Amino acid sequence: MNMQVSQGVQPPPPPSSLEDMRLPIVMMRDILLKTMFRKNIEQVSELADAICLPRAVTQEIVDMARKQTLLQATGTLNANNDGEMGYQLTDAGKTRALDALAQSEYFGAMPVPLDVYREQIKRQSIRDIQITREDLTGSMGHLVLPEDLLSNLGPAVSSGRSILMYGPPGNGKSSISNGIRDAMGDKIYVPRAIEYSGQVITVYDPIVHSKAEVEVDDPNSLRRKRTFDTRYVRCERPTVITGGELSLDMLDLVYNPTARTYQAPLQLKSTGGIFIVDDLGRQAEPPQSLVNRWIVPLEESKDILALQSGEKFEVPFDTLVVFSTNFHPNEIFDQAALRRIFFKIKIDGPNQQDFLKIFAMVAKKKGVPLDESALVHLLKVKYPTIQNIYANYQPNFLIDQMISICEFEGIPYQMTPELIDRAWANMFVKDEKIVK
Numbered sequence: 001m002n003m004q005v006s007q008g009v010q011p012p013p014p015p016s017s018l019e020d021m022r023l024p025i026v027m028m029r030d031i032l033l034k035t036m037f038r039k040n041i042e043q044v045s046e047l048a049d050a051i052c053l054p055r056a057v058t059q060e061i062v063d064m065a066r067k068q069t070l071l072q073a074t075g076t077l078n079a080n081n082d083g084e085m086g087y088q089l090t091d092a093g094k095t096r097a098l099d100a101l102a103q104s105e106y107f108g109a110m111p112v113p114l115d116v117y118r119e120q121i122k123r124q125s126i127r128d129i130q131i132t133r134e135d136l137t138g139s140m141g142h143l144v145l146p147e148d149l150l151s152n153l154g155p156a157v158s159s160g161r162s163i164l165m166y167g168p169p170g171n172g173k174s175s176i177s178n179g180i181r182d183a184m185g186d187k188i189y190v191p192r193a194i195e196y197s198g199q200v201i202t203v204y205d206p207i208v209h210s211k212a213e214v215e216v217d218d219p220n221s222l223r224r225k226r227t228f229d230t231r232y233v234r235c236e237r238p239t240v241i242t243g244g245e246l247s248l249d250m251l252d253l254v255y256n257p258t259a260r261t262y263q264a265p266l267q268l269k270s271t272g273g274i275f276i277v278d279d280l281g282r283q284a285e286p287p288q289s290l291v292n293r294w295i296v297p298l299e300e301s302k303d304i305l306a307l308q309s310g311e312k313f314e315v316p317f318d319t320l321v322v323f324s325t326n327f328h329p330n331e332i333f334d335q336a337a338l339r340r341i342f343f344k345i346k347i348d349g350p351n352q353q354d355f356l357k358i359f360a361m362v363a364k365k366k367g368v369p370l371d372e373s374a375l376v377h378l379l380k381v382k383y384p385t386i387q388n389i390y391a392n393y394q395p396n397f398l399i400d401q402m403i404s405i406c407e408f409e410g411i412p413y414q415m416t417p418e419l420i421d422r423a424w425a426n427m428f429v430k431d432e433k434i435v436k
Contacts, residue, residue, distance in 0.1 A: 011228035127160030170393035
């Protein structure tokens with residue numbers, strides 16, 4: 001791909017000392033103790049992998065805990081770990097681990113301070129991507145689109161701002177949104193967790209983010225071997241897709257009162273990627289309310305979140321927001337809201353020529369031979385009954401219907417005027433009263 005980012009996003013450098021961590025010393029010590037307690041780990045090399053730090057930095061925390069008599073060397077060398085010294089919690093260390101777990105169940109990967117994460121967001125900003133016409137064409141080559149659509153869509157995507165796609169249902173707005181995502185071929189670094197004001201907020205979500213690329217240290221050396229800070233996961237640019245289920249509270253921090261930790265809201269998980277709000281207007285919340293929630297993030301590139309205590313704080317908002325709706329924008333937004341959405345792109349149904357292209361592509365893919373008399377019947381008899389309004393979903397629907405009929409009747413896949421009529425009957429519901 002011909003993107004500005006094709007040379008690769010600059011990775012977050014691994015910390016080389018405790019000072020590099022920029023985390024509270026007590027928090028780091030307690031996470032180490034909790035991880036040892038919960039995972040029954042004794043070797044520094046295993047502990048370094050568990051808390052996602054270089055071995056040398058992990059050793060610094062271990063040495064600090066030893067000075068505080070929270071850890072002690074076992075006095076034995078583990079042959080399976082090339083003679084590596086083992087460590088275990090002292091009674092005081094177990095007590096401290098239990099006290100720390102009572103305050104927060106979080107253990108494992110050390111969090112990244114929010115201010116440090118801000119620096120990485122700048123290195124991999126969605127607004128630095130330059131997508132070319134070739135990139136978009138490549139990711140949407142399977143779609144038959146109007147010639148001017150990519151011309152409108154390209155600058156919108158490259159801006160990294162907000163996009164509203166609107167138009168009749170069934171014309172590929174969701175497919176186009178997915179194509180935008182696929183055009184962004186580079187990888188970014190997503191923190192497993194971030195820290196703000198002593199609170200841990202988990203960010204990495206395997207449902208949203210691609211699988212981790214794991215890096216480990218050389219167990220035979222205290223020297224740093226990792227090429228990036230493994231508190232982050234190297235991922236495809238994330239894509240969060242929500243539909244009618246989206247509610248305003250899904251955009252707030254999620255607090256787990258049992259674990260006493262937070263989970264990042266959807267828009268924070270999508271940082272550096274795309275947030276797609278599909279079927280806008282189908283949510284329980286009015287569309288105007290949803291867009292109002294986005295006004296500050298869209299205009300100022302920052303979002304405001306709140307802790308359980310009520311303390312509010314700023315997080316970067318570096319996300320391409322794509323709204324998709326079947327309603328006309330003037331029906332669901334006031335003009336002030338529309339001004340805040342940077343690009344408005346209408347997605348219409350295909351003309352007859354493009355409809356026939358799609359129909360032929362689908363038929364070929366599904367093994368249904370085209371029949372001229374059936375096509376003439378479809379275009380000259382059936383479509384005039386709906387004012388010749390074509391939609392992108394219709395070829396798939398009609399051909400799947402004909403396939404089902406052929407399989408039921410035990411005949412080879414085929415296309416006839418009669419089969420067109422039977423398939424057409426299932427595409428629309430007649431507007432008639434039901435006698436009760």
